[in-house]
Amino acid sequence: MERPITIAVAGNPNSGKTTVFNHLTGARQHVGNYPGVTVEKKEGACRWNGRDFHVVDLPGTYSLTARSLEERVARNFVINERPDVVVDIVDASNLERNLYLATQFIELGVPVVVALNMIDVAESQGEHIDEELLSRLLGVPMVPTVATKGKGIDALLEAVVSLVEAAGGPEIQIRYGPELEPHIEELTAKVEASGQAGELNPRWVAIKLLENDDEVNTRVFDDGDNGLLEQVLATRAHIEQVIGDDTEIAIADRRYGCDY
Ligand SMILES: Nc1nc2c(ncn2[C@@H]2O[C@H](COP(=O)(O)OP(=O)(O)O)[C@@H](O)[C@H]2O)c(=O)[nH]1
Ligand SMILES: [Mg+2]
Numbered sequence: 001m002e003r004p005i006t007i008a009v010a011g012n013p014n015s016g017k018t019t020v021f022n023h024l025t026g027a028r029q030h031v032g033n034y035p036g037v038t039v040e041k042k043e044g045a046c047r048w049n050g051r052d053f054h055v056v057d058l059p060g061t062y063s064l065t066a067r068s069l070e071e072r073v074a075r076n077f078v079i080n081e082r083p084d085v086v087v088d089i090v091d092a093s094n095l096e097r098n099l100y101l102a103t104q105f106i107e108l109g110v111p112v113v114v115a116l117n118m119i120d121v122a123e124s125q126g127e128h129i130d131e132e133l134l135s136r137l138l139g140v141p142m143v144p145t146v147a148t149k150g151k152g153i154d155a156l157l158e159a160v161v162s163l164v165e166a167a168g169g170p171e172i173q174i175r176y177g178p179e180l181e182p183h184i185e186e187l188t189a190k191v192e193a194s195g196q197a198g199e200l201n202p203r204w205v206a207i208k209l210l211e212n213d214d215e216v217n218t219r220v221f222d223d224g225d226n227g228l229l230e231q232v233l234a235t236r237a238h239i240e241q242v243i244g245d246d247t248e249i250a251i252a253d254r255r256y257g258c259d260y
Contacts, residue, residue, distance in 0.1 A: 004045070004052035005164055008078060010105065011089035012098050013060030016117040018042070019147035020089055020156075021057040039073045048157050056083065062097070064104040066215045075215075078110055079200065084167075085111045085160045092129055092144070093121040096256070102138065103174050103255050109201040111167065112140045113159045115152070119144040176254045179243055183235050184210070194228050196220045210236060211248045 007024075011017045022029075025044025034041045042057035058077060059070035066072045078086060086105050090098040095116075105112045116122075116131055131142040141159040145152030176184055187206040191197050197205045198219070208216035209232045221229055236247045243250045 004054040005085065005160065006054045006056070006081070006083040007160060008056050008058050008074075008081075008083035008086045009089060010058045010074060010078075010086050010101065011060060011115075011117075012062050012091060012094075012101060015060070015089045015091040015098060016115075016145075016147040017057055017060060017089045020087070020115060020117065020145070020153070021055060023147060023150050023153050024053070024055050024157075034073050034077070037069060037073060039069060048154075049161070051161060053157070053160075056081075061101060063101060064108070065211070066213060072215070075108075078105070078108065083110070084164050085113055087113050087115060087156065087160065089115045089117050089145075089147070091121075092116040092119045093125055093127065095122075095127075095129065099138070100255060102140070106138060106140060107174050107207065108204050111163050113156065113163060114138070114140055114142045115147075115156055116142055116144045117147050119152075120146045120149075174255060176251065180239065180250060180254060183239060187231060187235055190228060190231055191220075194220075196228065207251065210239070211251055212236070 009017045009021050021042060021044065024046050026046070028046065029042060029044040032041050032043070033039060039059055044055045046053045046055060056077065058074040061068070061071045061074045064071055064075045066075055077083070088102050088105055090102060102112065102114050116129060119129070122129060129144070131144055135142040141163065143152055143156045143159050145156060147153070175181060184203065184206055187210065188203045191206045191209070192202040205216055205220065209220065209228070239247045239250055245253070
């Protein structure tokens with residue numbers, strides 16, 4: 001028997017995650033907690049087109065910086081449990097802010113399908129979203145949905161199945177522009193050579209080190225000095241000098257698409 005496809009439903013708070021989750025799982029739900037924390041974990045199951053799915057409703061997050069408990073829980077679930085697909089529920093009437101999280105999942109290197117939810121609200125505001133263009137730009141499938149009406153849910157599952165079946169397809173990366181990109185690439189090579197990334201995507205680790213991410217710092221630097229720390233500090237100092245901003249801010253700006 002084929003194993004179920006695990007879907008993690010992610011997205012900003014109030015983007016419609018639970019509505020999508022309820023549509024997918026109906027009464028087949030179980031509510032518990034994530035291990036060791038009092039963050040609610042909703043899981044469920046569904047069967048569609050002859051396939052079984054295990055669905056997890058992740059806590060709402062704006063980002064994956066691991067600064068809040070919700071962000072840590074969502075990120076650790078995706079890193080440690082490795083769901084087959086992250087379905088990122090995006091509020092299409094607030095696209096720019098919501099796509100920030102999508103870029104973070106793409107960067108993490110996990111398979112992502114974006115649900116352009118609340119497309120009814122976007123349309124009532126006179127917005128027309130070219131999902132094919134967006135999908136090409138970000139390199140991930142985009143499916144318009146109206147979760148409250150169950151619209152687009154079948155198409156969402158179809159996109160999930162296609163992605164699982166095509167696993168190993170081309171990788172799309174967020175590029176950080178001429179100022180940052182060479183430093184990220186150089187550090188990625190050092191991270192790779194150090195063997196400290198373990199199971200994680202080395203480019204993702206390099207970017208998180210530049211962002212001074214607590215959890216990644218602990219993971220990478222706890223085994224004593226491996227020569228990386230000096231490199232990270234020097235790179236941060238250089239970026240701050242050239243760009244005139246904190247490295248963290250420079251990286252976030254680039255993700256939002258600001259130009260230097
Ligand atoms: N108009 C509209 N409202 C939606 C849609 N999806 C969800 N909602 C509403 O948006 C609110 C937040 O949804 P919820 O699923 O709780 O969001 P969550 O915080 O991401 O779990 C609820 O009032 C939903 O009924 C949609 O596609 N269109
Ligand atoms: Mg919810």
